[in-house]
Amino acid sequence: MKIRKLAVALLLAVAAAGCDNPFDNDQFQREELARARALWAREGGPSYTFTVELQCYCAAGTSLAPVLVTVKNGQPVSRIYEKANAADPSVAASAEVFGPYDTVDELFEVIEDAIDRDANVLQVGYDDAKGFPEIINVAVKGGASNDQRIVFISDFALTPAS
Known part of the structure; x- marks a missing residue:
């Protein structure tokens, strides 16, 4: 009886080796990314605003307060802290810190870079209507133990191109 169970288990393992792995996270992430990009191509636009909030240990001495990003014709034109002080209501956020997310x-x-680098952690949530990422949680392999980044996108709005 034990030998038969072992033989069946071995046959199942061999058969499964020839099939696509349903738990292949990289393949799943690539498919989700492709789906989101296609949706963005259909439903997005070249000009928009959104708020980006970054949580990480990546910006010593730099504020990680939420930043309002304005994009016109596919190019970022401003990154302004949402809660700037009354004396200077348009404090620009660091391009070095926020530039990769603008x-x-x-x-x-x-997201694609994290997949290519086989990140230790990659969790992404996409907007159902437009396809843009709403949350990205990533920690790359070989990075420092405090190299995890979480990016939140909120208050997204398409704007007329000018």
Whole structure:
């Protein structure tokens, strides 16, 4: 009886080796990314605003307060802290810190890079209507133990191109 169970288990393992792995996270992430990019191509636009919030240990001495990003014709034109002080209501956020997250295409690139690098952690949530990423949680392999980044996108709005 034990030998038969072992033989069946071995046959199932051999048969499964020839099939696609249903738990292949990289393949799943690539398919989701392709689906989201296609939806963005149909439903998105070249000009928009959104708020980006970054949680990480990546910006010592730099504020990680939420930043309002304005994109016109596919190019970021401003990154302003949402809660700037009354004396200066338009404090620009660091391009070095927030630059990789200031267009939808760049957000897609962050995700693709994480897949290509076989990230230890990659969790992405996409907007159902437009396809842009709403949350990205990533920690790359070989990175420092505090190299995890979480990116939140909110208050997204398409704007007329000018």
